[in-house]
Amino acid sequence: MKSVTGKPSKFDAFVDKLKKESPIHIAKRMDAPKWLPWVVRVSAVIVAIFVCAIVCVGEGGSFGGFFTELFRASFSTGRRVVNLLQEIAILLLIALAVTPAFKMKFWNIGAEGQVLMGALMSVVCIKYLGTYVTNGSMSDGGLIFICLIAAIVGGAGWAVIPAIFKAKWNTNETLFTLMMNYIATGIVAFSIVAWVPAGSFTLGILPQGHLPNVGGYPYIINIIVVAILVVLVWVYLRFSKHGYEISVVGESVNTARYIGVSVPKVIIRTMLLSGMLCGVAGWLLVNGASFSITTETVGGRGFTAILVSWLGQFNPFAMVVVAFLVAFLTKGGSQLASTYNFGGSFPKIMTGIFFFIFIACEFFVNYKLKFNFEHLRKEKNQNECVADDVIDVQAEDDNKNNDATESNMDEEVTD
Amino acid sequence: MWIFLRKAVRLSAIYLYGATGEILTEKSGHLNLGTPGIMCMGAIGGCLGVRAYVGTLSSLAQMNGFAVVLIGIICAFLFGMLGGLIYSFLTVTLRCNQNVTGLTLTTFGAGLMSFVLSSIDQTGFSEASEYFRMGFVNGQDLDWFSTLFLNYGTLVYLAIAIAIIAAIVLKKTRTGLNLRAVGENPATADAAGISVGKYRYFATLTGAGIAGLGGLCYIMDSLLGTIDYEVEAFGWIAVALVIFSIWKPDLAIVGSLLFGILLNAADAMQILNKGLIKTLPYVVTVIVLVITSIINKRETQPPAALGTSYFREER
Numbered sequence: 088m089k090s091v092t093g094k095p096s097k098f099d100a101f102v103d104k105l106k107k108e109s110p111i112h113i114a115k116r117m118d119a120p121k122w123l124p125w126v127v128r129v130s131a132v133i134v135a136i137f138v139c140a141i142v143c144v145g146e147g148g149s150f151g152g153f154f155t156e157l158f159r160a161s162f163s164t165g166r167r168v169v170n171l172l173q174e175i176a177i178l179l180l181i182a183l184a185v186t187p188a189f190k191m192k193f194w195n196i197g198a199e200g201q202v203l204m205g206a207l208m209s210v211v212c213i214k215y216l217g218t219y220v221t222n223g224s225m226s227d228g229g230l231i232f233i234c235l236i237a238a239i240v241g242g243a244g245w246a247v248i249p250a251i252f253k254a255k256w257n258t259n260e261t262l263f264t265l266m267m268n269y270i271a272t273g274i275v276a277f278s279i280v281a282w283v284p285a286g287s288f289t290l291g292i293l294p295q296g297h298l299p300n301v302g303g304y305p306y307i308i309n310i311i312v313v314a315i316l317v318v319l320v321w322v323y324l325r326f327s328k329h330g331y332e333i334s335v336v337g338e339s340v341n342t343a344r345y346i347g348v349s350v351p352k353v354i355i356r357t358m359l360l361s362g363m364l365c366g367v368a369g370w371l372l373v374n375g376a377s378f379s380i381t382t383e384t385v386g387g388r389g390f391t392a393i394l395v396s397w398l399g400q401f402n403p404f405a406m407v408v409v410a411f412l413v414a415f416l417t418k419g420g421s422q423l424a425s426t427y428n429f430g431g432s433f434p435k436i437m438t439g440i441f442f443f444i445f446i447a448c449e450f451f452v453n454y455k456l457k458f459n460f461e462h463l464r465k466e467k468n469q470n471e472c473v474a475d476d477v478i479d480v481q482a483e484d485d486n487k488n489n490d491a492t493e494s495n496m497d498e499e500v501t502d
Numbered sequence: 503m504w505i506f507l508r509k510a511v512r513l514s515a516i517y518l519y520g521a522t523g524e525i526l527t528e529k530s531g532h533l534n535l536g537t538p539g540i541m542c543m544g545a546i547g548g549c550l551g552v553r554a555y556v557g558t559l560s561s562l563a564q565m566n567g568f569a570v571v572l573i574g575i576i577c578a579f580l581f582g583m584l585g586g587l588i589y590s591f592l593t594v595t596l597r598c599n600q601n602v603t604g605l606t607l608t609t610f611g612a613g614l615m616s617f618v619l620s621s622i623d624q625t626g627f628s629e630a631s632e633y634f635r636m637g638f639v640n641g642q643d644l645d646w647f648s649t650l651f652l653n654y655g656t657l658v659y660l661a662i663a664i665a666i667i668a669a670i671v672l673k674k675t676r677t678g679l680n681l682r683a684v685g686e687n688p689a690t691a692d693a694a695g696i697s698v699g700k701y702r703y704f705a706t707l708t709g710a711g712i713a714g715l716g717g718l719c720y721i722m723d724s725l726l727g728t729i730d731y732e733v734e735a736f737g738w739i740a741v742a743l744v745i746f747s748i749w750k751p752d753l754a755i756v757g758s759l760l761f762g763i764l765l766n767a768a769d770a771m772q773i774l775n776k777g778l779i780k781t782l783p784y785v786v787t788v789i790v791l792v793i794t795s796i797i798n799k800r801e802t803q804p805p806a807a808l809g810t811s812y813f814r815e816e817r
Contacts, residue, residue, distance in 0.1 A: 115815060194601055194809075196535075258795035259804055261533065261601065262745050266784045266791070269738060273784070277777025284774070390605045397602050430620050435613025442606040443588065450596035 112457040124452040131448035132412060135441040139416070142440070148427045160422030161415050165304070173306035173376065174414040175407070176313035177368060181392035182399065182406050183313075183320045184364030187357045189393075190324065190401050191337045197249065197264025199389025200271030201242045201362050203382075205369025207275050208241030209234040210293065210380045213373075214282065217295040230296050235370050242366025243359050245271060250358030254351030268389070272382050279380070290379050298375040309375040316364070321403040333357055365389075394442055398449075416441055504649045506770050510762030512654065513724060515661040518758040519716030520740025522665045522751050523582075523709035528744060529672060530705035531685035531807040532593060535604030537713050538737020539611025540585035544714025545721050545733050546618050547581025548574045549627075552722075556626035565626065567633035571656050574634065574718055582714015583707050585611055590706040594699055597811040612734045615717075619729050631727030657719040662755055664712055669752040681705055685805035688812040698812050716740065739765075742787040748794060748802045760786075 140153045161171040181198050188195040212234045219225040245267060252258035279290050301307035324330040332353050335343045343350055372384055395413060399406030420434025520537050527534045534540075551573045559565060589607050592598045635655035639648040672678040683691040684701045692698050717733050743761060747753035761783045768776040794802040 113813075115813070196601060196605070252792055252795065256792070256795045256798070258792055259745075261809065262741075262804075263788060263791055265535075265738070266742060266745075266788045269742075269784045270781045270788070273777045273781030275777070276780070277775055280775040280777060387609065390609070393605060394602055397599060430617055432613040432616040432620075435609055436617055439606055439610025439613055442602075443592070443610070446598045446603055446606065447592055447596055449598055454597070 113454050114457055116453060116455050119452075119455075127448050127451050128445070131445050132441075135444040136416075138440050138444065139420075139437045142436070143423060143427070143429075146427065146429060148423065152426070153423065156422050156426050157415075157419035160418040167418075169304045169306055169310075171414055171418055172310045174418065175410045176306070176310045177372060177376075178388055178392055178395055178414060179406060179410040180313045180316060180368045180371065181365060181388055182395040182410060183316060183403060184361050184368060185393055186320065186396045186401050186403070186406070187324065187330075187333055188361045189396055191333045191353065191357050193250070193253065193354060193358065194261040195246070195249075195264050195358065195361055196261055196390070196393055197246065197267045198361075198365050198392055199385050199387070200264070200268035201245045201365035202369045202372065202385045202389055203268075203271045203275055204245040205238035205242035205366030206373045206380050206384050207271075207278060207369070208237040208366070209296075209370050209373040210290070211278075212237045213293045213296040217293065220295045227295060227297075231298065231374055234296055234374055235367070238370035238373075239363045239366040242364070242369055243362035246358045246362025246365065247355060250355045254354045275380060275384075276382050279382075289381065292378045296374050297378055298371075306375060309371045312367070312371065316367070317403045317407065320364075324401075324403075329353075329356070391438070394446075398442075398445055412441070413438055504646045506766065507763075508649050508653065510759060510766050511650075512658060512762075513765060514758035514762035515654075515658040516716045516720045516724060516736050517740040517743055517761065518661045518665055518754060519719060520713045520737055521743035521747065521754045521758065522661075522668050523711070523713030523716075524740055524744045525747070525749055525751050525754065526668060526672075526681075526705045526709035526712070527586075528749060528808055529681055529685045529805055530702045531688060531805055531810065531812070532590070532702060532706055533600050533604065533809045534586075534589055534607075534706065534709070535601055535741065536585060536589050536607025536611065537604075537740055538734040539604075539608035540582050540589075540710045540713045541717040541720075541737045541740070542611035542615035542731075542733045543585040543717070544578040544582040544711075545717030546615050547584075547714060548578035548718030549619055549622055549721060549729070550581075551577025552627065552630050553622055556630070559626075562626050562629050565629055565633070567636065570630045570633050574630070574722060575657075575660070575715060578714045578718035579711040580714075582717075583711040585714070586707045586710020589710065590703050593811055594702045594706070597813055600809055600811065608734065608737070612731070615733065616731050619731075622729070624727070624729065627722075627727035627729075629727075631722045631725075634722040635726075655723045657715065657723050660715070661719065664715075665751045665755050668712075669750065672751065682805070685807055688807050689814075692812070692814060698814075702812075713737075713740070739783055742784055745804075746783075746787045746790050748790070749804065 136157075140150060143153045144150055161167055181202060184201070185195050185198050213230065216225065216230055216233060220227055220230050246264075249258070249260050249263040249267060252263060253260045280288055283290055298308045324333065332343070332348050335346065335348060336350055336353050340350055343353070369385075373380060377384060391413060395406055395409045399409045416437050417434045420437040421431070423437075424430060424433035520541050523540070524534060524537050527537075552570060554577075555570055555573045556562070556565070585607060589603055592603045593600050634657060637654050638652040640653065644653060670678075672682065680691065680696045681701050681704075683694070684696060684698050684705075688698045691701075716736065720733055720736060721727065721729060739761060743754055743757050746761070747757040764782040764786070765780065767782075768779040773779060
């Protein structure tokens with residue numbers, strides 16, 4: 088763009104400099120076709136898996152071996168499929184739990200602690216009420232139900248504390264919930280040592296409160312519970328009034344106020360729901376999977392679930408796919424680690440690579456790159472023209488078409 | 503008593519690095535939850551650097567104390583910066599969500615650390631560690647002044663020096679002013695001609711390098727050259743310390759000492775069940791977070807643009 092007077096002003100020189108510095112221009116995508124995000128994401132997954140394969144080959148594995156082991160880990164036996172589904176179910180449930188809060192732009196990264204508190208409450212119930220089951224004054228089913236209630240209360244209680252402070256004094260929730268994780272871990276560590284004051288300091292498998300196996304396989308009930316909750320959460324977010332209020336608060340707090348939504352109420356209610364779902368996850372981890380508790384019972388799933396929720400665009404069904412990919416890679420990674428002797432942290436590296444690439448691909452979903460090389464070439468031509476004092480016609484031309492189009496280029500060439 | 507305080511100071515250096523680095527990053531408006539991962543990366547770098555140096559020696563007796571410390575520090579810094587580069591490329595250039603990127607970096611860094619370091623040859627590490635721990639005065643029976651002030655390794659003094667320098671840079675220099683402007687209101691800073699991207703890259707990379715030194719400090723100073731994978735936990739304490747010190751590196755020095763005392767208290771009081779005492783740093787942090795939000799003074803608040811990526815064309 089040249090000024091009409093002819094001579095390039097200081098401002099023009101500045102603009103020229105800017106243009107020259109960045110031949111690549113980033114612009115927001117406004118009218119992307121619906122299929123495009125999915126093409127980008129699927130390619131990202133493929134790229135990520137191939138990068139993992141290259142890492143594996145670099146460490147002494149083989150390319151074919153990588154894919155065989157990856158699929159064998161999850162699909163070779165019925166038991167392994169169930170294990171995979173269990174991993175997906177727990178991850179998905181925690182992701183579902185954080186989703187309503189995230190939609191509200193409440194960064195609840197305390198799912199780890201909320202699940203752990205749910206699990207702890209469940210263990211407390213088994214620990215102190217288990218004797219009533221053994222002497223027959225309470226049924227096992229009754230105990231499991233009490234555990235569920237206690238776990239929900241535990242998770243919701245842990246989640247609502249930061250929510251109250253956020254609602255009342257706008258305390259930074261990201262940092263608050265993060266700190267609550269480690270306080271929860273400390274409480275669990277304390278409880279375990281209090282229960283097992285000597286020896287191994289590990290709580291063994293508790294005898295009561297086990298969810299029954301179905302068809303000879305464990306975890307089936309966990310999977311069913313989570314499958315139902317996926318649909319329920321989807322309906323809640325999509326069709327209920329609460330779900331609508333959550334979206335409004337997430338989009339703009341001021342808009343929410345104008346239409347008469349009580350923002351503190353929504354924050355506290357949503358976090359209660361978040362915590363309740365986390366509590367259910369804790370309950371499933373104790374009563375449906377490990378029948379015990381350690382500080383590592385949740386094992387970082389609270390953090391991974393945040394990634395699952397975010398990469399699934401807060402859509403429960405998309406989250407199923409992401410959770411599947413993560414669980415699949417984790418299982419495959421452990422299998423590869425034991426086959427090729429990579430050490431137990433290999434799955435972490437694989438999921439790390441997967442997430443990095445998947446996160447980066449979101450950029451190409453939201454933004455597009457415009458390459459300005461043509462523009463640069465044109466600028467160069469123009470500068471030559473300026474030197475020859477032939478300017479005016481082109482300058483006005485340029486003002487009309489700011490974009491570097493092919494036709495514009497042609498005109499210049501003919502000039 | 504003096505020994506106890508000395509222990510606390512030694513421990514505090516680890517997360518003082520992490521906290522100083524994180525403060526620089528957060529002042530530029532980026533909440534880097536990858537700090538634990540970056541500290542792990544620093545530990546990897548330091549160990550690989552020391553290992554490479556030991557590999558060039560024909561015998562351990564030839565080890566030059568100055569060289570080994572310098573190589574360790576440089577390598578840890580560079581590896582930390584590498585972690586920071588991944589983070590800032592994703593969040594500054596590609597404008598990805600910061601929480602998500604940071605958490606991934608933490609998982610990745612912790613995984614990479616146990617992956618790389620579980621198979622590393624540790625010959626010469628304990629000798630190198632002795633050089634890292636060499637203070638102005640060394641020996642067994644020291645008076646209280648020497649124990650408390652003169653008997654630390656290089657990395658402890660360096661941690662405090664870096665925190666002081668960071669405080670001065672943030673408070674007194676033009677660079678610091680611009681950096682804070684970018685963190686408070688990037689759009690205004692941009693309009694004033696400050697390059698938001700450049701400052702954010704600069705702050706994140708420098709901060710990550712400093713945080714990386716924390717990992718090195720843990721391995722070479724606290725663990726006497728053996729390898730352990732608890733770095734991640736210290737990383738989270740560093741994040742807590744940032745809040746505790748209300749985003750001021752000079753306060754972080756005091757805060758890190760307090761955290762060190764709290765963390766060591768369980769051992770000193772010989773309490774068997776340490777679970778609850780170990781949560782004290784986090785509890786204290788939560789209390790500070792709540793109090794500062796209730797008081798709601800501008801000086802004690804997080805940088806206003808913390809956690810948001812900046813895109814010039816967005817309104």
